[in-house]
Amino acid sequence: MSQLMLVLFGLLMLVGAVAALYLKDTVSAILAAGSVSLVASLVYLLLGAPDVAMTEAAIGSALTTVVFLFSWARIQHRPQPSKSSQSEETDSNPDDQEDHQL
Amino acid sequence: MTHIVLVIGFLLVCIGFWGLMTRREVFRMIISFSLLDTGVHVIMVGIGYVRAGTAPIFDEALAVAGAVGKVVDPVPSALVLTAIVIGLAVTALMLSFAIRLHASRGSLAVDDMKELKW
């Protein structure tokens, strides 16, 4: 039974990892990487390491995703120094405004 | 069970390594680094697993006396605990470098950065 769960979690992790590399939208890729960490935390619980599971869920899945999204928001809205095609600056980017609303 | 975990971790390492080598954008490379890190941690915790073992915490359910056959190896857990926090710190540092790179150059594509190429 736990072997079946382990194989299932492993497949989820691999699908999430491939999605994190090949998705076009960067925010979706960041969220896919966060989901890989979340499923890894479940795998650690199956392997009898609850301390590692807590740490991975809190750090790998929550803080790493937040740090990625913060830096992506900073890059999106910074006025670019010399390029003329600055369409991202005036676009209201719906992805970062989700940080401030539920 | 251990073999399944080792294969999963190794495939994660392969995907992370592949992404690091073939992606042409700094953000994807940092995400691949994070995946590589997670894969290595899964391998390490998988090495410490003992069949039908439980967590090494002594309470009413697990007595100190006969615990040797029933308990998972505590040393890889302790090392991976440290490694996860270090992975976050290094990822944050890489991301702040990416922010400064974008601020000084305007793009995050690796092909535009040609100063160090021969």
Place this chain on the structure above:
Amino acid sequence: MMKRLIIILALAAIALGFFPLAMRISGDSGLTALATHYVEAGADELGAANLVTSVVVSYRGLDTLGEVMVLFTATTGVTALLVAGKSKSHKKEKDSEPDGDGRREGSELLATGAAFLFPILILFGIYIFLNGHLTPGGGFQGGVVLASAFLLLLFSDCRLELNHALLKGAEAISGAAYVAVGLLGLWLAGGFLDPRFLPAGEFGQLFSAGAIPIIYILIGIKVGSELTGIVDAMRRCS
């Protein structure tokens, strides 16, 4: 095409190095000799119910000290890269962008929820690293929960000013106190970071296991303040 082939060859070489390891390790081989010694003697020597805690804090204490140093260096690097240059460019940005460039304020649900959850999260984080030697948990997990409490506050109010002097002071004092506790172990007990200079107490109680709770409290405060500093340096407004 050639480059992809070389990458695939490199991955095959890594697999070739990995497979002897994978074939030799199986779940039936039991614990190694070192792990057997830790499991048999760890609870009696140190008195902590959580064996992973006693390995992290005392048996492998130097690794934890190194990790705290790496975290400190990374926080310093992030702050130096992002905050030091920002004060100059922030004044220029204030002229060009009259408003918060289209940014909405946090909703009232988030603000109320954050104000309600913040003391609960702080309490939860302190509980986790205070009970690190009895239940799963410890300094790192508690520190991350503390940092996420501050992160929730930062989400609800974008222009919140955190007291940087307090954060830096907490980080510096807890780091120095951690090394001081290690040196106390050198003088009063068996070696550096030996937690046995305080009495081991009764097994399973809160005040047991020597100096391990004190070390984990210091690590928890240090990790929490450092991660708060990293997140504060990276957020967008102000």
